[in-house]
Amino acid sequence: MSTVASEKGEALIELRNVCVDFRIRSSILKPVSLRALDTISLAVHRGRTLGVVGESGSGKSTAAKVLIGLLAPSSGQIFFGGEEVKKFDAKTRKRIGRVVSVVFQDPATALNSRMLVRDALVDPLQVHGIGDDNSRQRRVSELVSLVGLPQSVLDAIPAQLSGGQRQRVAIARALALEPQVIVADEPTSALDVSVRAQILNLLQDLKRELNLGMVFISHDIQTVRHISNDIAVMNRGKVIEYGPGAQVLGSPSQNYTRTLLAAAPSLLHV
Numbered sequence: 001m002s003t004v005a006s007e008k009g010e011a012l013i014e015l016r017n018v019c020v021d022f023r024i025r026s027s028i029l030k031p032v033s034l035r036a037l038d039t040i041s042l043a044v045h046r047g048r049t050l051g052v053v054g055e056s057g058s059g060k061s062t063a064a065k066v067l068i069g070l071l072a073p074s075s076g077q078i079f080f081g082g083e084e085v086k087k088f089d090a091k092t093r094k095r096i097g098r099v100v101s102v103v104f105q106d107p108a109t110a111l112n113s114r115m116l117v118r119d120a121l122v123d124p125l126q127v128h129g130i131g132d133d134n135s136r137q138r139r140v141s142e143l144v145s146l147v148g149l150p151q152s153v154l155d156a157i158p159a160q161l162s163g164g165q166r167q168r169v170a171i172a173r174a175l176a177l178e179p180q181v182i183v184a185d186e187p188t189s190a191l192d193v194s195v196r197a198q199i200l201n202l203l204q205d206l207k208r209e210l211n212l213g214m215v216f217i218s219h220d221i222q223t224v225r226h227i228s229n230d231i232a233v234m235n236r237g238k239v240i241e242y243g244p245g246a247q248v249l250g251s252p253s254q255n256y257t258r259t260l261l262a263a264a265p266s267l268l269h270v
Contacts (some may be wrong), residue, residue: 010082011043012180012213013067013100018076020062020237036062038237039076044181049207049214051228051245053221053260059237060217064185067215069096081180098128101174105186107166111158117144117169118154124176143172147202164195171202181213182206188223200227221260225249233257 020037037059044050044067052060065071066078072088079085080099085092104110111120121140125131131139144153147168158166167187174182184203188196204227207214218224224231224245231248233241235256241248252258 011045011079012081013042013044014077014079015040015042015063015066015073016077016079017041018066018073018078020066020071021074036237037066037073040232040234040237040239042067042232042239042242044213044215046180046213047207047211048229049204049216049227051224051231052215052217052234053219053224053231054234055219055260057236058234060219060234061185062237063234064102064183064215064217067181068100068102068183069093094128097124097179098177099179100181100183101177101179103167103171103174103182103184103187106190107163107170108158108190110170111166111173113158115157116154117156117158117161120169121154121173121176124173128177130177139176143175144169146175146206147172162195163191164198167191167195167199168202171199171206175206175210179212181215183215183217185217186219187216189218189220196223203227221249221257233260 017039018037019035019039022034022036023031024034025031040063042050042063052063054060062071066073069085069088069092077084080096085096118140121143122136125136125139140154141151144151149165149168153161153165153169161169188199191199200223203214206212216224216227228245230243231245232239233248233254233256240254241252241257248257249261252261
């Protein structure tokens, strides 16, 4: 395991030599195996952001599904809070859901279009049997304040909100169960440029205020540089560089990383 994991205490989530293989059909209908993740090791620590960057098809989103317990590895080990998970059944996934939550790319599809914001935020509390009606409503009120929204949004449906407001609601929903880790998978790519920096700043503030571990997944290496403490660069299912952000991006060892740095515009100029 990399020294990135060992220098910061016990990881909240840790992948060790994880591989993910998918069975697909070839042109002659013979099943073949496609390796989506190839022996990757990553660690997420409290109060730190791990940036995962790479082009489309590099394995970023597959890694995210493993990190949130939606996809079991074909081989390797995954640990949540120091405890190895070997069985990915419904009970285990529900338990993992109390540790890690996800913020998806497009809030318009992540939220039920027919459900009031209030009900969308109450839903995870009900599913996990947390509190009674009164305490759930208090928690919902706290959540919208936490993400910088007025109480009036509770009685709106997603279509009545702007893209930035919808993403704030999605972040509030991800925080409902008080997780230890947030996995943000391209959380700003569906937003207007003018709103992206606001959402990035909100995520940074929440990480500090709540002492969260965070995984930020993006194809934009400059955005990852802005928000991350540690960075993993992925290419063709492998982690090709991994370490503190200043080290990885300050003096990259791989031509692929240098190409990403040269090609990506910087959000900081917006």
